[in-house]
Amino acid sequence: MRDKINTDGKNTDGRQAVSEATPSYSWREALLIYTRKKALVLSLLGFSAGLPFLLVFSTLTAWLRDEGVERTAIGFFAWVGLTYSIKVFWAPVVDRLKLPLLQGLLGQRRSWIFLGQLGIASGLGLMSLMNPQQGLVNIALAALLVAFSSSTQDVALDAFRIESAPDEEQGALSASYIFGYRLALLVSGAGALYLADIHSWSLAYLGMAALVGACMLATLWADEPFHRTAEEQRRMDAEMVDQVMGRPMHLEERSLWQRQLLGAVICPFLEFLQRFGPFAFVLLVFIAVFRLSDIAMGVMANPFYLDLGYSKSEIASVAKLFGFFMTIAGSALCGVLVMRFGLLRPLMLGAIMVASTNLLFAVLAGLEGDSAPALLWLALVISADNLSGGIASTAFLAYLSSLTHRSYTATQYALFSSLMTLPGKFLSGFSGWVVDSSGYAQFFVIAAGLGIPAIILVGVLMHVDGKKRRAAES
DSSP states (O other), X not given: OTTOBOTTSBBTTSOBSSOOOOOOOOHHHHHHGGGSHXXXXXXXXXXXXXXXXXXXXXXXXXXXXXXXXXXXXXXXXXXXXXXXXXXXXXXXXXXXXXXXXXXXXXXXXXXXXXXXXXXXXXHHXXXXXOOTTTOHHHHHHHHHHHHHHHHXXXXXXXXXXXXXXXXXXXXXXXXXXXXXXXXXXXXXXXXXXXXXXXXXXXXXXXXXXXXXXXXXXXXXXXXXXXXXXXXXXXXXXXXXXXXXXXXXXXXXXXXXXXXXXXXXXXXXXXXXXXXXXXXXXXXHHHHHHTTHHHHHHXXXXXXXHHHHTOOHHHHIIIIIHHHHHHHHHXXXXXXXXXXHHOSHHHHHHHHHHHHHHHXXXXXXXXXXXXXXXXXXXXXXXXXXXXXXXXXXXXXXXXHHHHHSOTTSHHHHHHHHHHXXXXXXXXXXXXXXXXXXXXXXXXXXXXXXXXXXXXXXXXXXXXXXXXXXXXXXXX
16 A cells, blocks of 8 residues: 555655655755745645634724624634634544535645635625624624634645645745735734725725635645545555454445544544554644743733833834744745754754743843833844744644645644644633733743743654664664
8 A cells, every 4th residue: 555554653655754864955945945836825825824814803803892892792702713723623524525516626625725715705705794783693603604614724725735745845835834824914914904994894804805715716726736546545544444453344344424434533543643653642742732832922922012111003013023024034944944954953943942032021021111222122032032933833834744644634734733722722821820920021931931841852853763763774
């Protein structure tokens, strides 16, 4: 079978999840990856993924409050965002179900991306026709359509990105995706507010729907990645079940619902455990802790800037301007580093930088915010924070991509992406209590400390990889 699972965690197609063999790319070749069609497509599709996010979160809450909706009702709209955290439950459907008509025209991944974009554009279009004072429930339902369609698009798009290139190019593709995503956040945040201010909220949301429609052209322009035939996939599912159970289970003789349940839902998790053995649990812990430091810190960032005495315009100018460009710079740099040095060394660099920049915020906490030097400090600290965040997030996305198996990409990556945010979101709920109890400086030191487990576990990954390479060479 083409991707038979080996005991060393490697697939026979040469795709290696933990190995750190250095690709033979020159600096010029690594940089030119951003000019290829696949990178340009990922930028456009990243824009499509990022655009709906704020339109069902902060931009939507601004609209509702501007229309006089009570804060209690606005708070309930946060539940719409749960769809992004539970997308793993319908990821197996996106992984396997073939959409009528669209499948034949676009292929498995692009058909689901296109359907998600269609749902997003329709939901935003409906929202543009509604008045919050007259139909709040209808706006909630339309927002839910946008969020569900967006999270479904994310599942298919993550699989598309992973399947479109080998592991050494995943850093560059992740950087391209992040560029489009971050640009979309600017458009759906500041851009939508600007349109609403000079015209109306209806025009703002209608304009965002039109942009999603334009992104659908990128889906049509993209090339569908390679997929196994249905027969090849059935044989792989049957072999996987037989390997785990230790005896022939005759999967092909079972009913359709049993084959679908085992193949689409159970096999992705069995394959991951089978490929890595007990080390799989180390990887899952690593995924859960890698983003603890930046997620925990992020909740208190804006309150911290305001409490230091910076004006909202200063925060917007410095945080948005420096934040955007430094994140993009960090992502682009990381994509090149991954192609030059493999995945693990940029991953270690990002982990160390994220933890270290939290200490810079602790230093900033002792400065006054009403003078030019302090504003310069704010620009320097935010620049360092976003540069490190761009490197860390790009390396991490590339590493998670390398952990997936090409037969179960969507389901496995949906599991990883859900796991990587849940612990951080839970701990961030205590951030305000820590600040009130100990102050900002102590809080940022604690946030930096939360990055230590990630650094240690990257070291473990590098040690294991080194042992595998030495064993292969001997």
